[in-house]
Each structure stands twice: as C-alpha cells, then as structure tokens.
Amino acid sequence: MTFESPLNHLLGRRAFLTRSTTSLGMIALSSLLSPRLFAADPGPSLKTGGALGSLHFPPRAKRIIYLFMSGAPSHIDLYDPKPKLKDLTGSELPPSVRMGQRITGMTSGQKELQVVGSPFEFHKCGKAGTEISELLPNIGKVVDDIALIRSMTTDPINHDPAVTFFGTGNQQPGRPTMGAWVAYGLGTENANLPAFVVLLSGSGGQPLQARYWGNGFLPGNYQGVQFRGQGDPVLYVNNPKGVSLSARRQWLDAVQDLNRFSLARLGDPDIATQIENYELAFRMQTSVPDLMDLTKESKETLELYGAEPGKASFANNCLLARRLSERGVRFIQLSHRDWDHHGDLPNQIKRQAKLTDQASAALVSDLKQRGLLDDTLVIWGGEFGRTAYSQGDISKTSFGRDHHPRCFSIWAAGGGIKPGVVLGATDDFGYNVVERPVEVHDFHATMLRCLGIDHTKFTYRFEGRDYRLTDVSGQVVQEILA
Numbered sequence: 001m002t003f004e005s006p007l008n009h010l011l012g013r014r015a016f017l018t019r020s021t022t023s024l025g026m027i028a029l030s031s032l033l034s035p036r037l038f039a040a041d042p043g044p045s046l047k048t049g050g051a052l053g054s055l056h057f058p059p060r061a062k063r064i065i066y067l068f069m070s071g072a073p074s075h076i077d078l079y080d081p082k083p084k085l086k087d088l089t090g091s092e093l094p095p096s097v098r099m100g101q102r103i104t105g106m107t108s109g110q111k112e113l114q115v116v117g118s119p120f121e122f123h124k125c126g127k128a129g130t131e132i133s134e135l136l137p138n139i140g141k142v143v144d145d146i147a148l149i150r151s152m153t154t155d156p157i158n159h160d161p162a163v164t165f166f167g168t169g170n171q172q173p174g175r176p177t178m179g180a181w182v183a184y185g186l187g188t189e190n191a192n193l194p195a196f197v198v199l200l201s202g203s204g205g206q207p208l209q210a211r212y213w214g215n216g217f218l219p220g221n222y223q224g225v226q227f228r229g230q231g232d233p234v235l236y237v238n239n240p241k242g243v244s245l246s247a248r249r250q251w252l253d254a255v256q257d258l259n260r261f262s263l264a265r266l267g268d269p270d271i272a273t274q275i276e277n278y279e280l281a282f283r284m285q286t287s288v289p290d291l292m293d294l295t296k297e298s299k300e301t302l303e304l305y306g307a308e309p310g311k312a313s314f315a316n317n318c319l320l321a322r323r324l325s326e327r328g329v330r331f332i333q334l335s336h337r338d339w340d341h342h343g344d345l346p347n348q349i350k351r352q353a354k355l356t357d358q359a360s361a362a363l364v365s366d367l368k369q370r371g372l373l374d375d376t377l378v379i380w381g382g383e384f385g386r387t388a389y390s391q392g393d394i395s396k397t398s399f400g401r402d403h404h405p406r407c408f409s410i411w412a413a414g415g416g417i418k419p420g421v422v423l424g425a426t427d428d429f430g431y432n433v434v435e436r437p438v439e440v441h442d443f444h445a446t447m448l449r450c451l452g453i454d455h456t457k458f459t460y461r462f463e464g465r466d467y468r469l470t471d472v473s474g475q476v477v478q479e480i481l482a
Helices: 013-019 024-033 083-088 137-141 159-168 178-186 245-266 269-292 299-305 314-326 345-369 440-450
Strands: 063-069 122-125 130-133 146-153 196-201 225-227 331-336 376-381 385-390 401-404 408-413 421-423 433-435 460-462 465-467
Touching: 063 178, 063 314, 063 345, 122 137, 130 137, 137 345, 146 433, 146 440, 178 196, 178 331, 196 314, 245 269, 269 314, 299 314, 299 345, 314 331, 314 345, 331 345, 345 376, 376 440, 385 408
Parallel strands: 063 331, 063 376, 146 421, 196 225, 196 331
Antiparallel strands: 122 130, 146 408, 376 408, 385 401, 460 465
16 A cells, blocks of 8 residues: 655645756755855855855955944934034024925924024044044044944835835845845854844834844845843743753754655755754754853953843943854844934933943944954944934924934944045035935945945846845945945
8 A cells, every 4th residue: 555645635836846856855955054065166265155155356344243223313413513503493494405305294294394403512533533422422432443424315214114225225025134145145154153143222212123134035044033132042042941952952853854854855945944943043052152141251341341241231232243253143233222213302312322332332442452343344323314303392402303314324344444434424404415425225235345245246036036135226335445
C-alpha cells in the first residue's frame, strides 16, 4: 500500500515548478545559509558575504548606527539659527515665504500663521564656529567630527508616510527599510547576532510601527530584530523553566528536519528563512546575554554616556550600539520617541535634548577613541522639520510648531563622512531651502556610497520589477564625503 500525503492534492503552481527542477529547495537553503558560496570572488577587500557578493567601490564604512529621533525635532531650535525670527515673533508669515505650500489641517484653520523665534541661544562650536543650540552642549563639543546638513527636504507632511519615506525611499508601506537593504546586501560579520538590530527608547508621541524596521519584500531574516533594555533582551529567546539547552537543541533538530523536508519538496523561500531564524535564535541564547550586560563596562564609560545598567534609556541604547558595532552588527537603529512638539515646545524639546544630547555625543567620541568611527557611519535625525510659525497661541513660555517637510537638519559622522562640514542653508525663516537642497534619495545614495555600494546597481527583483532603496532617483552628496 502506497501512502500519499494529502498535501499532494493541495500543491499549486509553486510546487509544480519545484517538481520540475532539481533540488531547488536545497539550493535555496544553501544560498541562504552560506551566501559566500554563491558570491563572485572580487578579492578579499571587496567581498561582502551578502547578496551583493562584491562591492562597487572600496568601502569607508562597514556598519551604520542610525539615531532616529521619532516625531521630528525642530531644526529652528536645535541646528539652524534664525536670529531674525526673534525680532519678527508675532508677525504673519509672509505669503512670499509660504508660496502657497500646503500645511497640515492642524494649523490650516488658524486666522494667522504667526512666526516665532527660538527662545534658546545658539553658540559657536568647534574650530569652524558652527552654531549649535544651547540645548545640545555635548553635540557642540563633537561638532568637528560631524557633517551637519541644514538643507534636507522631503515630500510627506505627516508622520507615518514621512517615517516610511525616510526609512524605505517610498511613502507607501511594503518596501524594505534601510537596515534590511544593508543586511541583505552585506550580510553579517557575526553569525551569532542579527545583521539588523533595533533598540527603542522614550515614551509618548508618535507610535513606532514594527514595519519601520521591516524587511518588506526581502526574505524575512533581513528584518530588524528588536532588543529590549529590560527583562529578556529578545522576547522568547530564553528557554522556559525546566528546558535545558541540550533539550532545546534536540527539539530544534527535529523541527529543522521537518522544515528541510518541506523545503526540498516545496522550494518555498519562507521555509528557508524560518530554518535560518530558528538557528540564529538558538545561537543568540549564548551571545545576547553577554552583549546586553552593561555592568562589564567601566565606571568612566558609563558616566560618559550617562548610562545605568538595567535601566531602559536612550543612553543605555547608545552604549549598546557601540557594543553591537564591536561585534559586527551591520545596521543598528535606535528609535527615540516624543519629539512631536505641537504645544509646549520650549519645555518639551528641552526635556528630549537632555535625554539624548550627552549619549549621542558620547557615542561619537567613544567610537572615535576606540578606532571604530573610521568604519562606522553614525546618523542623527528625524523624519521632517518644524514650522517657523506657531501652532496655537504664543506666550512668553509656550508655543508649538507644526510639521514642516520643506527643510530640516540632520547630521552624520564617521565612515567616509567629511568632519566639520556644514552643508546647505535655509531662508531667514527656516522655511525654504535656499542653498544646496538634499533630498531623501540623495541621502540614501550617499549612505550606500559610504558602504561601497552604487545605489543604482543595488536592486532586488520583485513581481517583475527591479527595486532599489533610492527608487528611480538620488545623487550622491559629494560635498560631505571625505
């Protein structure tokens, strides 16, 4: 008697195609687990271990740390001084400045769009005298190590599409994020850790969607893995009580045998992804606890960051980012919430600056003194800027700023970036770019260039089309490259 699996009656086009090829499932598994077997040999300096196989240029950066300030910090109050705004506070935004540009529904009904200057002083910092807000004294101390872009511009005017656009190069959900692209292209330098790690901090403000570090249409093992600052570092990575490591290995081996059988039969790449994810999770059981143990850091280092072991904070996450970079993680995304200041901006932005300034600067200086900044690209910024006019009434101690996509400031350091540079300029209102606009796709192209990647050649075919992070545009910003 011959047994026929009931699955045979459910096989569709994918299974049919699988049956008409030779060992498709095992090829898929082998390419996923050992991508180096399928890479061209460009010489030791340009090998990646990822899907790219070889780089297009000699890389300056091996990894990226992305400090994402969720909610959009006000460039006018932090990085882009506008002294004339103080004198004009309370006056109407001139039509010649707005030029009919759209604004959000939160301020479109106001009788007047009254401009308001920053209540904070700006100080000249570094050798070049770059003006930085008094709210960021520590970043001011490392300004000679960073490239400050004051002329970033984007398209979306609301948070979710703007975060999605900066993260994926498209306003619509469903495409891979920056970290997923980097992990896919370059692979990992440490088989015991994910190539793409995410750390969260802050509370309130805009929600952080898991798709902000998603893989989109790339295989699932390239999505960001969230590490937690308290409790289990990764949910469910530890064994339940009473289950030993050897017992977990036996259970996993049995499951993996079934998965490999299914992969060889069906050739479904999702099964290959599941196999690798199970194995990575097992390896992480020994590597992650040691990584997350900040008590092994010196007292001086903890004080440099303002970090406290066992406490979830942006400072702890910055220190963890350095530890992750030492261990070969390709893309480390730190998302800090609550920069969305529609009201009470003077008090709220002061609070967020205090939570992030010291640790952001400490990360740059710590990487530098350890020799890691040369091949680590650090990025700091939000999804758009804030308006020169106030949302709501202006008082001596309070006002708000609405969303503003026309211009904002971000900075980058290390990994191929020219230090001490200030690029671009906005008008006297901080409302429009008047010198060297930098679009989101331009920034992505530059980021990839630091990694040794030509953004026009880094593609992934999906549903009959070749997609890339920079979509169909983007120019490398040569002025900030070392």
